[in-house]
């Protein structure tokens with residue numbers, strides 16, 4: 001609201017602060033519900049119906065259905081919560097992280113093996 | 125264990141610290157369960173059976189059945205938790221507090237009306 | 249800019265809520281208690297805040313022994329009324345101010361207060377009784393409320409000095425919020441009372457009134473009073489008074505406050521009722 | 531008297547647990563990671579502590595957004611293994627040390643750290659992966675564990691300086707416990723990694739190694755590094771490294787520590803793995 005938020009300007013990075021947390025509250029709590037096997041099964045059986053049980057926005061629901069994690073982040077999702085969707089789908093954390101970068105799974109894996117994404121030098 | 129606990133020496137007073145809390149953990153969590161009407165009814169229907177569902181000591185169970193709040197305090201109960209037993213019995217907080225003093229309900233009420241229990245002067 | 253302009257202090261005895269809710273407020277016993285809040289209701293009408301920052305303690309309702317936060321700040325849209333075992337009080341749901349609350353939370357954590365953020369927080373008599381006393385019986389509360397729960401149930405509880413310092417930090421936080429909001433801060437609980445053991449019913453009128461005097465005139469000094477003295481002199485539950493120091497710390501400490509109202513009465517159930525309204529000195 | 535004699539630092543990548551639990555530890559990819567802990571397992575055998583004070587962060591397993599404690603200290607008898615969505619890791623239950631943990635909790639609160647006390651705390655990979663790395667695959671953990679969860683999920687998280695100061699307070703607390711116990715303190719999480727967004731996969735090898743150098747030699751200075759630098763240089767999840775500063779603050783700061791072991795490797799899944807063992811200088 002008025003405290004400095006310099007972390008808003010880091011490219012390709014969404015900081016999960018109170019503002020994002022408020023926006024994504026039900027999206028994240030929905031993700032948390034996937035920690036129970038029962039809920040995972042109900043979600044898999046009918047994603048739309050399960051999502052409709054939560055006070056999420058239509059955008060949030062669609063982003064989940066599309067497995068568009070970047071969109072989920074923008075809409076207030078936090079990666080540790082969103083990871084429960086990946087777990088439900090049987091994905092690893094590396095597959096999830098890679099899916100947000102625009103690279104293929106193979107490309108991302110190779111980038112990591114080669115030492116990861118290089119930081120952009122500070123003063124240029 | 126070794127930090128000073130000078131509050132151990134106040135007459136007629138049990139301070140609810142980590143040690144008491146550990147001792148009374150299940151006693152207090154049992155009390156907490158009485159916040160649901162279902163549990164209150166199950167407890168009232170068969171106190172002993174309900175208490176046996178909790179990892180409480182026999183002493184703690186008996187103290188609850190006897191409604192011996194001083195004993196409950198000594199065994200790790202905290203008054204705000206124990207108040208749920210009183211609520212289940214339809215007692216007011218004044219009735220509960222009075223029951224620990226050895227006074228009758230009427231005597232305690234009159235003492236409060238007359239300004240409460242007088243503090244013992246410090247230097248004597 | 250948001251501003252804290254006044255602070256309110258009051259006991260939060262559960263029996264007061266019960267008396268109100270069961271229609272006993274007219275009985276002479278209770279009239280003596282409620283009469284102390286007649287002025288306050290009028291004062292509120294003329295000074296209605298946008299937001300009340302309400303410091304209280306939960307009494308084993310929202311928090312069991314599973315998780316015991318020292319400070320828990322409510323950042324939710326709304327806070328349901330807890331069922332404490334006697335059924336939930338028939339008062340309106342409490343509406344929060346998530347934006348200001350989150351801003352204060354951020355500022356406090358950056359100021360080295362290690363608070364817990366609470367988004368699901370049923371509020372008990374510690375919060376609703378002061379609201380009933382100050383606003384009367386209403387269909388809707390007239391302002392937003394940011395609840396701050398302080399652990400005073402399991403020892404050790406935060407010291408008076410810590411609470412006072414946190415009050416100062418709350419003032420800084422409010423003043424760095426960029427909407428124009430009039431904020432009141434309430435410290436609740438106390439005064440002397442003991443609800444347990446052979447010493448139950450303890451009331452220390454002199455100590456209580458000295459506390460009120462010092463709270464007004466020398467809060468910094470008062471904040472250094474050790475816990476043990478509260479317990480010995482004001483009873484095991486008298487320790488709740490550390491919450492008053494937090495509200496006092498959030499006032500302008502450069503100027504003497506204006507004492508708009510002062511009230512003291514014994515008894516309400518097991519407890520001495522104390523009440524103060526202070527406005528920032530100009 | 532209880533004493534902190536050594537500190538251990540390590541990343542706590544979930545994929546390491548998954549590799550162990552699915553029998554992939556022998557694959558060359560993972561061998562490179564595990565080889566960095568061969569020395570550590572031997573060192574542990576010769577230096578087995580009575581208690582590990584284990585600083586980690588929960589990753590939306592024990593704590594959702596309902597309640598977000600800044601610091602949560604586990605004082606329970608035991609801590610179950612969390613099911614993070616893939617099923618609970620097949621590792622032994624973690625046994626706590628309620629007496630020492632409660633003592634530390636009391637001391638910290640009296641030292642103005644506003645911690646939350648947790649008596650029900652399912653522990654996730656943040657805690658169990660370091661234990662698997664340090665103790666190997668065992669039927670029972672060889673010592674008691676006191677878990678301390680630090681919020682590094684929702685901003686603002688506590689500063690490096692706050693964590694460092696809390697480390698010092700933990701040392702004071704341990705030293706005032708009157709049983710003879712050998713205590714190790716572990717800081718976990720990090721090193722550079724980012725799990726989200728277009729910048730996922732960021733690794734900053736130079737920054738990480740500078741961090742290790744400074745953690746050993748100039749921790750007080752390092753503790754003043756602002757959050758923003760962690761995020762910019764070490765990725766959004768690199769912020770976990772503030773937890774290493776807490777462990778470092780609990781060492782003897784009068785003497786240079788003895789570096790028993792140092793290891794750095796990229797990658798484990800999305801993350802750079804860093805690992806240090808420091809003993810108190812004599």
Ligand SMILES: [Fe+3]
Pocket residue numbers: 260305307374437438488
């Ligand atoms: Fe109270």
Ligand SMILES: [Fe+3]
Pocket residue numbers: 542587589656719720770
């Ligand atoms: Fe982590």
